[in-house]
Amino acid sequence: MKPKAVFYHAGCPVCRSAESAVVGALDRSRFEVEIVHLGSDKARLAEAETLGVKSVPALVLEGRVFHINFGASLADLR
Numbered sequence: 001m002k003p004k005a006v007f008y009h010a011g012c013p014v015c016r017s018a019e020s021a022v023v024g025a026l027d028r029s030r031f032e033v034e035i036v037h038l039g040s041d042k043a044r045l046a047e048a049e050t051l052g053v054k055s056v057p058a059l060v061l062e063g064r065v066f067h068i069n070f071g072a073s074l075a076d077l078r
Helices: 013-025 042-051
Strands: 004-009 032-037 055-061 064-073
Touching: 004 013, 004 042, 013 032, 013 055, 013 064, 042 055
Parallel strands: 004 032
Antiparallel strands: 004 055, 055 064
């Protein structure tokens, strides 16, 4: 089973740019990649927060959170 990489974003220009660059650079033969748009899937906000995501865009890779630039805080998405 491949490790999971989850990219959380809000659909803003910063997030879309990071998605293109970061997700595009992930080796999909090594990682199961999931993209979560928290602006339209608010049910996943609690999940992201539990994992340690503070702002988007963010990549959670094998349980570690990597915040990429700053598009919006999770509080702004509620």
